[in-house]
Amino acid sequence: MNVRVVARYRKAVSYGIHALLAALEQAGTPVEIGLGTTPEETAALIAEPGADRVLVLWSFYSPDAEAMAAELAAVRALADGDHVLHIAGGVHATAEPQHVLDSGWDLAGIGEGESTIVALAEALRAGTELKAVPGLALKDSDGVALRTRPAPQLPLDACRSFPTPRRHVGPIELTRGCRYTCRFCQTPFMFGGQFRHRSVGSVREHLRGFREHGLRDVRFITPTCLSYGSPGPDADLGPVEELLAGVREELPHARIFFGSFPSEVRPEHVTPEAMRLLKKYVANDNIIIGAQSGSDRILEASGRGHSTAPVRDAVRIAVEHGFRPNVDFIFGMPGEEAEDQAASLRLAEDLVELGARIHTHTFMPLPGTPWRDADPAFIPLETMRRLDTLAQRGEAYGHWRRQADHSVRLAETAKAYPRRTKRRRAE
Ligand code: SF4
Known part of the structure; x- marks a missing residue:
């Protein structure tokens, strides 16, 4: 047919x-x-x-x-x-x-x-x-x-990021899955709790043909870019350099975007060595750092795997090395109290002083995540006003107000579709 x-x-x-x-x-x-x-x-x-x-x-x-x-x-x-x-x-x-x-x-x-x-x-x-x-x-x-039976999770090298005629070129998916277990995030649920990294050879294979099509901007999709090549929580700069050098060799005039959208960096991976390495290869002038909260208690509850301490260091180090950090925050995470929100606002304002911009989000109880059924914390008007003030000064951006509406609708859907413990299989 x-x-x-x-x-x-x-x-x-x-x-x-x-x-x-x-x-x-x-x-x-x-x-x-x-x-x-x-x-x-x-x-x-x-x-x-x-x-x-x-x-x-x-x-x-x-x-x-x-x-x-x-x-x-x-x-x-x-x-x-x-x-x-x-x-x-x-x-x-x-x-x-x-x-x-x-x-x-x-x-x-x-x-x-x-x-x-x-x-x-x-x-x-x-x-x-x-x-x-x-x-x-x-x-x-x-x-x-x-x-039906589950679809296999294939090695990433078996999956191309875009078809070869290159009419629809986009970022190259560098890593699928995530070994971290942030309770608000759908990535480990969807793609598994381990990293599957694409090999440098496969990245280079994606780049062949860029030249003949006049393409030189190379972007990557990865949940945590400095985890590239590493199976565990520590960054390993060896594979990262091998990757970036491989891109440069394949495409000498490439503009490489790494650590900026659609990838990001975990705060504890931002070290002077890592920033010097990025400066040597990348074209982006900003990096995206996930802070998520200024409250150690909430970071612990959300399973982020880091405290607030490395966030300040990360911003300072990134700025010293010539990057503008865009730092992600989520307001309204489950269990957040007034003092937790105050700590987040204080940290956000401190980071702005250091040269960061704040990417503001509202917690959404996303399907598939451990917090699918969790109640979002109340965000008082005063917190909203301070976020608006940051935005008016160009120091914060993001769709946090729209996300607050989404949050309500997602909670309604979660209630209408209680989590099933038993799944029915097609024979
Ligand atoms: S928020 Fe980032 S680090 Fe955390 S689980 Fe999701 S992709 Fe991984």
């Missing part, structure tokens, strides 16, 4: 879509590919004649689930049919497959999507049962999510 894969292509999730397209390309799966950058374009691609089956890929983060469900309904109203299957993948679908199926998708993709998308496209081509495809949740006759 002719299969067309249509991705609802949004900037916020483009990296994940690139990885899926790369997996299809690597496997040599003969499918037509279409990218819908708007709901209307997505519907037009679905409606185009010539395909026996159309598989529509959706991916979104938990706070966007509601808006995406409305968009799915709009697309279905424009173009639909028995031959069309809509699948939602990504971290929300993995954590809340029942919510995704109830919201209108035909399938939920559970876990890492590379092997699932290939097996799913093959099953549609062959007309075989989807129950044999790994990493899916399907609806039974009562609408209950039934899971």
Whole structure:
């Protein structure tokens, strides 16, 4: 059967879509590919004649689930049919497959999507049962999510970050999974509690062809960039230098972005040696440091694995070496009391004095995390005013007010979908 894969292509999730397209390309799966950058374009691609089956890929983060469900309904109203299957993948679908199926998708993709998308496209081509495809949740006759066998977590070198025609080049995924256990974070839940690092050889392989396409900006996705090459909590600068030198050798005129978006640095990894190494290779003038709280009690409760002490040092060292630190803070973490928030504000203001900018977040009880069902702490007006003041002076930025709304909605969804201890398997 002719299969067309249509991705609802949004900037916020483009990296994940690139990885899926790369997996299809690597496997040599003969499918037509279409990218819908708007709901209307997505519907037009679905409606185009010539395909026996159309598989529509959706991916979104938990706070966007509601808006995406409305968009799915709009697309279905424009173009639909028995031959069309809509699948939602990504971290929300993995954590809340029942919510995704109830919201209108035909399938939920559970876990890492590379092997699932290939097996799913093959099953549609062959007309075989989807129950044999790994990493899916399907609806039974009562609408209950039934899971197929889990999708494997592949070595990162087996997964390209983007397809080779390089029309959709993005950051190279350098590390998948995270050995830290921050209770607010979806990364270890989604990708596992160990680092899987991409080899330097695989990074260089991604870069071949950059030159012929006139590309020179090289960015990386990694939860903690100075952990590169290390299995444990300590940074190992040897593999980091091998990586950066390898990029420079492969692409002598590359502008390397490392430690800035979409990667970041843990505060205890910011040492003078590490900053000198970055200065030697990177083009970014800022680095992102995760502080999260100015309260040691809350840092301990959140499982961050560091106290406030290295945060001040990290900011000072980064500034001394010519980087502007952007420091992440989360307000409203569970159990936060007035004195914890006061400590966070004090630390944020001290860091601003040292030359940092504060990236402000509101705690969101994200699906899949240990704090999915935790109550966000109250953020009083006075705290909000002080955050606004920092923002007005250009010393803080971020979507913390919007996240406060998301937080309320996520808590409502969590209550409507109590965590299940038993998962039902498709036979
Ligand atoms: S917040 Fe960062 S360090 Fe903590 S678990 Fe998530 S990715 Fe890892």
